[in-house]
Amino acid sequence: MHSLLDFIARYYHWLLFLLLEGISFVLLFQFNHYHNSVWFTTANTVVGQINAWEQEAIRFVHLHEANRALTERNLLLEQQNALLREHILELNHDSTFVEQLQQDMMENMTSIPGKVVTNSVLRRDNYITINVGEADGVRPEMGVVSGTGIVGIVYMTSTHYSIVMPLLNSKSRISCRLHGTGYFGYLKWEGDDPLYAVLDDIPRHARFNVGDMVETSGFSSVFPAGMFVGKVSAIENSDDGLSYKLIVHLGTDFGRLQDITVLAETFHDELHSLEQRADSLAQQ
Amino acid sequence: MLALVASQMLVFNHIHLFGYATPLVSVYLLFLFPLGTQQWSILLWGFVCGLLTDIVSLTPGVCAASMTLAAFIQPKLLKSMEPQNAAEDMQASFHTLGFWTYVRYAAILTTVFMLAYWLVLAFSFFHFTDMVLTLVGSWIVTTALCLAIEGARTRKTVM
Numbered sequence: 001m002h003s004l005l006d007f008i009a010r011y012y013h014w015l016l017f018l019l020l021e022g023i024s025f026v027l028l029f030q031f032n033h034y035h036n037s038v039w040f041t042t043a044n045t046v047v048g049q050i051n052a053w054e055q056e057a058i059r060f061v062h063l064h065e066a067n068r069a070l071t072e073r074n075l076l077l078e079q080q081n082a083l084l085r086e087h088i089l090e091l092n093h094d095s096t097f098v099e100q101l102q103q104d105m106m107e108n109m110t111s112i113p114g115k116v117v118t119n120s121v122l123r124r125d126n127y128i129t130i131n132v133g134e135a136d137g138v139r140p141e142m143g144v145v146s147g148t149g150i151v152g153i154v155y156m157t158s159t160h161y162s163i164v165m166p167l168l169n170s171k172s173r174i175s176c177r178l179h180g181t182g183y184f185g186y187l188k189w190e191g192d193d194p195l196y197a198v199l200d201d202i203p204r205h206a207r208f209n210v211g212d213m214v215e216t217s218g219f220s221s222v223f224p225a226g227m228f229v230g231k232v233s234a235i236e237n238s239d240d241g242l243s244y245k246l247i248v249h250l251g252t253d254f255g256r257l258q259d260i261t262v263l264a265e266t267f268h269d270e271l272h273s274l275e276q277r278a279d280s281l282a283q284q
Numbered sequence: 285m286l287a288l289v290a291s292q293m294l295v296f297n298h299i300h301l302f303g304y305a306t307p308l309v310s311v312y313l314l315f316l317f318p319l320g321t322q323q324w325s326i327l328l329w330g331f332v333c334g335l336l337t338d339i340v341s342l343t344p345g346v347c348a349a350s351m352t353l354a355a356f357i358q359p360k361l362l363k364s365m366e367p368q369n370a371a372e373d374m375q376a377s378f379h380t381l382g383f384w385t386y387v388r389y390a391a392i393l394t395t396v397f398m399l400a401y402w403l404v405l406a407f408s409f410f411h412f413t414d415m416v417l418t419l420v421g422s423w424i425v426t427t428a429l430c431l432a433i434e435g436a437r438t439r440k441t442v443m
Contacts (some may be wrong), residue, residue: 013323013356020331020352027338027344028404035345038407 089147089259109224112136112262121168121194121254128152128164130260138162139272141261143222148231149175149251152259153222162262168254170195175220176229178246179213181206187214187229187248194254197230199246200238210235214248221265274277288313289333296429304414304419310337310347312430313396314358315390318375319366328381330355343405350400353439354393365389378438390430398423 008015031041059066116131132138134157144164145152152166153174165172168189176199177184185201199214212232216224234247296307317326334351338344346427362376365385378386402408402419 013327016324016327017352017356019351020327022350024331024334024345024349027335027343028349031344032346035407 091169109266110137112264114138114140114162114260114262116257116260119254119257124191125170126166126168126254126262127155128166128257130162130164130262131160132262133158133160133162135159136262137263137264139264141222142265144221144260145227145263146252146257146260148228148253150216150223150227151252151254151257154262164260166254167197167250167252172227175217176214176248177217177225178202178206178208178232179215179226181208181212183208184217184219185243185246195250196233197250198230199248199249200243202244202246204243206244208232208235208246214246223263286336289336289340292337297341301421301425304417306400306418307425308337308347308398308422308424309428309429309433310334311350311354311394311426312433313433314351314354314393314397315376317358317362319359319370320361321359322372323356326355326358327352329401330358346401346405347365349404350397353400354397355398357398358393361389361392375423377434386434387431390434391427394423394427394430398426 028035030036112132114130114136116128117131118129119125120128128144128151130144138154138157140154140157142154144154144166150167152164152169152172154162155165156163167174167187170189170191172187172189174187175184176187183202183206185199186196187199189197202208210232214229214232216223216225216227216229228251230248230250230252232246233249236245236247237243239243292308292310296309300306310333314326316332317329331348331350333347337347337351341347365376365381365388366374367381367385370380372379376386376389381389398419402415402422404414
């Protein structure tokens with residue numbers, strides 16, 4: 001208190017000066033229209049700016065909460081988006097050219113739709129587990145395709161699940177041909193890029209170009225002839241120099257594979273049983 | 285003080301030389317406060333004189349604010365120009381300060397007053413050139429009038 005009085009006694013003329021100036025400016029803004037309007041305009045601008053800063057600060061403080069709410073909302077929307085996309089895919093299932101082509105070829109085939117349960121593309125010998133099994137009519141050595149190309153061959157089955165040996169497996173060999181030429185070879189994967197495989201044994205006299213379509217040859221009962229596999233992206237000589245080795249850009253993107261279809265021959269069991277009987281008779 | 289306010293109201297408020305220069309002689313009141321005068325006294329006198337001028341000139345607050353500012357610096361200005369061996373209650377005049385020192389004293393005090401007055405009155409820089417011309421013109425006329433009044437007062441005192 002003493003310090004305050006001492007301060008006032010020492011600087012009273014400053015305080016008086018400020019007081020008188022204050023009174024003067026009050027009179028100025030109170031009784032002069034021009035100054036009054038300028039004052040209010042400026043004051044409003046300043047008050048508005050300060051309010052804006054305050055709101056910014058409040059928003060910043062609540063940003064964490066908003067962020068959490070947004071994350072939750074985002075998750076919900078992602079789920080909805082996935083469901084809708086799945087629904088659209090189901091509705092438009094036969095709309096693409098490739099699929100239409102495949103369905104035309106599948107007159108004597110029964111398709112068993114399924115979904116990928118586990119998948120890998122990084123190993124040398126990849127396998128895919130699908131959610132359809134013997135109970136759905138799936139048997140070993142049936143072909144598996146996706147909407148954009150072939151996937152592989154059923155390797156093992158259980159009641160409700162099956163394991164597929166995809167193209168991306170060192171043991172996989174699928175007979176394929178160049179569309180429109182009839183030249184065929186075996187498609188295999190060399191373990192590098194999951195988007196590319198190699199078609200071997202194309203004779204040297206064959207004429208074809210980069211971009212030509214590669215399709216299944218139909219030489220086995222696994223895949224019907226003419227199913228889209230991929231496109232030629234590069235042409236190389238084979239190791240022995242006697243044939244061409246074609247680098248094929250696969251139609252199936254195994255990294256994003258979700259929906260598949262198992263191709264079952266309509267008379268697969270009958271055919272299999274007949275073959276078994278023939279084998280046993282031959283052994284006798 | 286009343287004479288200054290009355291002359292401002294009746295005469296000087298109606299003078300606008302070349303459309304720009306208007307004398308504001310109220311500031312002369314501040315020239316008269318001798319050394320050693322209490323600061324609060326000068327401030328109050330300056331404020332009241334400015335307020336009266338505002339009332340008669342219909343410019344509430346403008347002259348009061350300017351006179352208060354000029355009153356605030358007057359003692360410090362006079363102290364800084366005080367000659368050696370000056371009396372403790374020395375009043376600024378041509379005799380006590382010398383002609384040119386007094387002119388300087390008057391010019392500085394008038395400058396502070398006029399700057400404050402016209403800046404507060406204009407309250408913007410929209411018509412900057414006009415404002416500068418008014419300020420300079422009014423400053424010249426006011427300073428000349430204050431010096432003339434001081435000259436007349438000094439002569440009267442000597443006589």
